[in-house]
Amino acid sequence: MNDVVKLLNNHRSLRKFTDEKLSDEMIRTLVGAAQSASTSSYVQAYSIMGVTDPEKKKALREISTQSYVEHNGHLFVFIVDFYRHKELAEQAGEEISYDKTENLIVGVVDASLAAQNMAVAAESMGLGICYIGSLRNDIKKAGEILGLPEGTFALFGMVAGFPEDEGSQKERLPFEAVYHENTYRRIDEVQSDIDAYDQRISDYYSERTDGKRADKWSEQIIGMLGKKQRLDVDAVLKEQGYLGQ
Amino acid sequence: MNDVVKLLNNHRSLRKFTDEKLSDEMIRTLVGAAQSASTSSYVQAYSIMGVTDPEKKKALREISTQSYVEHNGHLFVFIVDFYRHKELAEQAGEEISYDKTENLIVGVVDASLAAQNMAVAAESMGLGICYIGSLRNDIKKAGEILGLPEGTFALFGMVAGFPEDEGSQKERLPFEAVYHENTYRRIDEVQSDIDAYDQRISDYYSERTDGKRADKWSEQIIGMLGKKQRLDVDAVLKEQGYLGQ
Numbered sequence: 059m060n061d062v063v064k065l066l067n068n069h070r071s072l073r074k075f076t077d078e079k080l081s082d083e084m085i086r087t088l089v090g091a092a093q094s095a096s097t098s099s100y101v102q103a104y105s106i107m108g109v110t111d112p113e114k115k116k117a118l119r120e121i122s123t124q125s126y127v128e129h130n131g132h133l134f135v136f137i138v139d140f141y142r143h144k145e146l147a148e149q150a151g152e153e154i155s156y157d158k159t160e161n162l163i164v165g166v167v168d169a170s171l172a173a174q175n176m177a178v179a180a181e182s183m184g185l186g187i188c189y190i191g192s193l194r195n196d197i198k199k200a201g202e203i204l205g206l207p208e209g210t211f212a213l214f215g216m217v218a219g220f221p222e223d224e225g226s227q228k229e230r231l232p233f234e235a236v237y238h239e240n241t242y243r244r245i246d247e248v249q250s251d252i253d254a255y256d257q258r259i260s261d262y263y264s265e266r267t268d269g270k271r272a273d274k275w276s277e278q279i280i281g282m283l284g285k286k287q288r289l290d291v292d293a294v295l296k297e298q299g300y301l302g303q
Numbered sequence: 304m305n306d307v308v309k310l311l312n313n314h315r316s317l318r319k320f321t322d323e324k325l326s327d328e329m330i331r332t333l334v335g336a337a338q339s340a341s342t343s344s345y346v347q348a349y350s351i352m353g354v355t356d357p358e359k360k361k362a363l364r365e366i367s368t369q370s371y372v373e374h375n376g377h378l379f380v381f382i383v384d385f386y387r388h389k390e391l392a393e394q395a396g397e398e399i400s401y402d403k404t405e406n407l408i409v410g411v412v413d414a415s416l417a418a419q420n421m422a423v424a425a426e427s428m429g430l431g432i433c434y435i436g437s438l439r440n441d442i443k444k445a446g447e448i449l450g451l452p453e454g455t456f457a458l459f460g461m462v463a464g465f466p467e468d469e470g471s472q473k474e475r476l477p478f479e480a481v482y483h484e485n486t487y488r489r490i491d492e493v494q495s496d497i498d499a500y501d502q503r504i505s506d507y508y509s510e511r512t513d514g515k516r517a518d519k520w521s522e523q524i525i526g527m528l529g530k531k532q533r534l535d536v537d538a539v540l541k542e543q544g545y546l547g548q
Binding site: 150156 | 304306307312313314316331332334335336338339340343344346347349350352353356359382386387390391392395399400403404405406408409411415418420422423424427433436439450458473478480481482483484486487489493497520522523524525527528529531534536540
């Protein structure tokens with residue numbers, strides 16, 4: 059296993075950072091690494107926002123509820139972005155559209171590939187990162203805070219910084235439950251793998267909490283997916299010109 | 304700049320591979336690296352399919368039209384997947400839903416972060432990769448070929464293999480056009496950067512084709528986004544239980 063694979067396998071989300079800020083050079087390096095990721099048909103359908111204004115960080119923290127949105131080395135926000143394509147088309151007297159489900163997928167994939175490259179680059183530089191999906195708790199307000207024009211929306215944030223703790227890793231689903239060959243294997247073929255995994259996750263929580271908490275992975279995700287949340291995302295995306303189909 | 308950042312910055316899509324196949328150990332390493340990426344609220348809403356059956360590879364190539372879908376070291380398909388969550392909830396007598404736009408975003412982001420980790424791992428191992436978004440040329444048929452159940456769809460493929468050429472890199476949008484600080488900068492603030500970039504891309508094509516082709520970046524993306532394509536993605540996702548909102 060080479061050093062890069064070790065780095066990837068060692069990933070953990072970090073949520074506590076020192077006060078030290080990322081340098082401009084670091085920020086440029088991270089954005090450059092992000093941009094080096096593949097992009098669908100060269101469309102580059104994303105922007106990256108750096109947020110340093112204390113008022114804006116505070117406002118975004120209120121949306122997210124996570125303290126590390128305010129306290130970090132740098133706060134990035136990844137933005138799905140067809141605004142500049144639309145403007146360039148108008149200048150050229152041409153008409154384009156990005157209102158199909160396909161376009162939304164392209165934008166979300168493009169921004170995500172870029173973000174994960176940034177995450178890997180940051181960790182290779184000794185920084186820690188955490189994705190901030192909770193900006194979508196109020197995606198409309200997040201867009202207002204960042205002055206986002208039509209054709210854009212805040213997909214997620216990413217905090218980066220100098221680690222103040224080591225974080226911890228949570229075991230992923232077993233290979234057998236996630237990897238299929240040639241044909242999708244239904245639940246009955248992977249049930250025993252998932253059950254054993256569920257038990258390991260339950261044991262993990264139990265050990266860490268002196269038995270106060272012992273939920274399985276499946277219990278966690280059922281609880282989460284049972285809640286209907288972020289129901290406004292659909293309407294906000296449509297306001298921004300997406301999902302008109 | 305450290306070696307990992309150099310690796311990321313050196314990315315190029317490769318489309319020509321030798322006949323050598325990836326070993327089982329390599330496949331396990333790649334899937335493990337993919338799974339190490341962050342996942343929204345631990346939901347792990349994706350599966351990874353390896354396609355080795357020659358008939359299936361041929362059928363997927365027909366959808367994609369790209370020869371390297373058939374000729375490569377290994378063909379992966381990344382699948383957005385809430386099927387197992389739904390099955391586990393039913394077993395527990397609970398009801399969950401994944402039909403909100405928010406759920407689609409979570410699944411697409413989860414699968415994309417995993418895929419980009421795989422891409423980085425592959426390149427660190429001396430392999431080349433190329434994303435295959437063109438599986439969405441017929442997303443319904445791709446799902447049928449792979450035996451995908453309700454709650455899943457093929458997001459994109461990724462070919463990996465031992466390189467037979469070096470590929471080439473296409474310059475990305477300038478930092479100034481992609482990175483914003485605190486407030487989104489509208490088109491007039493980045494116009495000169497985009498214009499200069501457009502000219503560089505035009506020169507790049509012109510040099511490589513003896514002047515036969517000299518399109519700017521903006522011309523390319525306007526041409527592409529002017530075509531209405533993959534209009535069936537929306538209906539297929541809805542059939543699979545997504546975007547019911």
